[in-house]
Amino acid sequence: MWFLSSRMDDFPKCSVCQQQFTFKGHAPYLLPCLHAVCETCVTSGAGGVISCSTCQREVNLTNSSLQKDAVRQKEIFHLTVKHRPTELLCTHEDDGNQAVCWCQDCEELLCEYCQNIHSNFKVTRRHVVQNFADLELTFSTVPKFCSIHKYHPLYLFDKSCKKLICARCRIEDHVDHEVEKVDVAADSVTKQLEYHKNELSTLQTRHQANMHSIRQGTESTDETHNSLKENIRHTFHSLRSQLNQREKELLIDLENHTKETKAAQHALLTACEEDKKTCKRVLDYINNVFLFASKSDILGLERYVGEMTRTCLDTAAPQTYAVPRAVFNTNSLSKLKANVSGFGAILTMDMDGKSEIIADRGTQTDDDFMADVEMKHKMRIDEKDAIEKKDAKTIDLLLGVARECGVHLLKPGAVDGSLILKCIPLKYDKDSVNLNKVHINTEGDLVNRKSDTRPAEEETEEVHRHMQHCASPNDGCPQYWEVENRVNLDKQLSENCLILSVGVCREEQRDLHHRIDERPYSYCMNVAHLTKHIGLCNNIWKEGKRVLCLPDTLPNTAGASNTLHYGVVYDDARKKIVFIDLKEKKVISTLDNVDCSEPLWPMFGVYNPHLLTVSMGLVVGSDINMTEEKKAMIVKALS
Incomplete structure (x- = not known):
């Protein structure tokens, strides 16, 4: 059973x-x-x-x-x-014969009698018939026929109507639509599913590593608990007559603190396990797609699978877990006899924290012991004051270097350059802007229209421009800038069309006659229209190759007007570039392993004035409204 x-x-x-x-x-x-x-x-x-x-x-x-x-x-x-x-009965018999095989070409179940007839009949003798014991996961290559035009195979896919059509449908009701062969359309979706599968497999590995890190953190918490418990017992041994009650209170404190810490860790582990299950479920479904779905089935799956993949990636936890450690605070030990009721506390210490554990000396008297503790406490206070003064000087130095820039601490009290964000004050380098089809208007925005007042001798061939700013492109601190883009479509786009670009590249790649995304040592985000998608797309490019396409993020409608607000983080220390959609409040993509061996410079582009209007404005330096929500997105993307 x-x-x-x-x-x-x-x-x-x-x-x-x-x-x-x-x-x-x-x-x-x-x-x-x-x-x-x-x-x-x-x-x-x-x-x-x-x-x-x-x-x-x-x-x-x-x-x-x-x-x-x-x-x-x-x-x-x-x-x-x-x-x-x-439960499987022969398709051709009404007397309930047991089916024993499957005809792949007819897509029908056959009993032994019908199988013999099927094999001897001239029309069907070459069909692929599989016994149930040998049945494999294969897909029929026999085309399906049109329900409107009988005996006409459905071998075309209408990208506008999102449906299969035959040759007669193509020249009748779908004559003006964008059509391609089923194999070509299905192969395109299959590649996107492969990309989703690879991303989810990587994410699943991250979940596994994070769960392992949390479990190690739980073990470390237990070890810390045992160590501190012994330390507390040892400290109170010399003060037993006065501190018995306080010792019990602190042990209860420690137990509660440990329970809370482990409860929080358990909650994190549970949440991560749920995320992992969701990731595995989507990954399993994609694997089933490759096992069971035909090419015509695959065409309707991209939106659902893509949405779930993005949901998994947006809610993903970091790969490692920082273990919150408890410490036993003995700062008030020198005044313990006079203020016993306030002595001791169980605190949480981060990974970089330090804890001074004072061991009892059996040969000391209580007065000698307390004097020794008081001296060490004074030394610790002096050392702390010196560190704080040094940190203050470090912060003053960093602020002095960036006195003309908007500077923000990604974490409170951060003095490490990798935790300080610079909103660099970019400005257009007008001497390097290609003015053939663009100009910089009176508001300082870059517009994909030719200026009526520009001298004729300034004309060149392409549409690119680049920027200069006051800071070195590589100085150890993450750098940040924003662009606000106003896009108006004069008509519905029907061809592959690049709208705007924002990114970085090497100095020698700042060529006015080439697109940013096609250059080596370039990293950028494009807004474009691709004919295989209905709406406008966000594309991420890395060194001349497209690594991510988010289709149909904006409508492709004549007269449509959109305001697009993006943020860019360039971190040469971590070798990362982050693109953020500030309007949607989410990270679009984080590019890792960026080649920062040479400085990378901000680059911008607006395109195709005969199809649309683009106006790109800069939000830089102290003009940037750096909210805590933005900081949180940046910290998560760089972690």
Whole structure:
């Protein structure tokens, strides 16, 4: 019985009513969260809204239509063949004959009698027929036929209508639409799914490392607990007559502190395990896509899988966990006899903290011991004062170097240059701006339009420009600047079209006649329109190669107007560049392993004045409104 139950558990379940899907039952429908829901729950959703009981995400059915989950349908078929073959009956017989094989070309179940006829019939003798024992995960290469034009195969994909069409559909109802072959469209989506799979695999590794770090932190907390417990006992041994009650209070304090610390660590571990499960679930679904989905199935999955992948990445925890350590504070030991009730505390110390543990000397009298403690306490205060003065000088020095820049501490009390953010005061270098199709207006914005007042001899060929600023591009501190872009589409874009770029490159790459993204040693973010997507996209480029595409982030509509606000962090010490969408309040991408062996300089571009209007304004230096929310995003992206 246990073996049978284990087999039944293999079948997918409805994420609302938890009923198992079966081969003869209702077909599963795919939710945006990649869970499945049965047809009964879809039709009976209260108020047109259903809630996924697995991840508690609500779906409004009035605003979105659900597609059948072809991946799970084929998974259910293969599980039925493997575990419940007696439920499969011959397609051609009404007398209940048991099916024994599957014709891949006809997509039909056959009994032994029909199999013999199938093999001897001239039209079907070359079909691929597989016995259930040998059934493999293969996809039919026989084309599906159009429901409107009979016997015309569906071998084209209409990117505008998002549907398969035949050749007659192409020249009739879809003549003005953008169309490509199914294989080409499916291959494009497959590459995007491969990218999602690689990102989620990396994220899953990070989850595993973070969980391991938290478990190590729990062990370290136990070790610290045992060490401090012994230290407390030793300290109170010399003061037992006066401190028995206080010792008990501090031990209770320590127990509560330890419980709270471990409870917080347990909560973090639980949250990380849930994130890991979500990551694994999405990753497993992508793997099932590659196992069970045909190319036509894949076309409808990109939006759902991409959304869940971005959700996983946006909520990802850091790879390592900083263990909060407790310390036993004995600063008031010199006044202990006079102020026993206030002595001792259990504190949390970060990884870089120091703790002075004073061991009792059995040969000392209480007065000698207290005098020794008081002297050490005074020495510690003097040392602390010296460190604070040194830190103050360091901060003054850093502020002096950047006196014309907006300087912000990413963490309170930070004196390390890697924790100080410089909002560098960029300005346009007008001598290096290509003025063929752009100009700098009276507000100081870069506009993709030719100026009517510019002398003719200033004309050149391309549209690029670069910037200069007052600080060295490599000085050990993360540097930050923002751009505000106003984009107006004169008409709907129907071709591949670059709109704007922002990024960095080497000095020798500051060439006015080349795009930023195509250059070696360049790192940038583009806003563009790609013909394979409906809306406008955000693209991340690294040394001439596109490493990330976020499709349909903005509408592609004639007359549309959008204000885009981006932030850029360049950290040569960590070899990272971060692109932030300040309007959406999220990090778009973090580029690691940036080649900082030579200085990198800010670069900007606006393009295609015959199709749209772009105005790029700088927000730099002390003009930047550096909120705590921005700091938190930057710290997380650089960690």
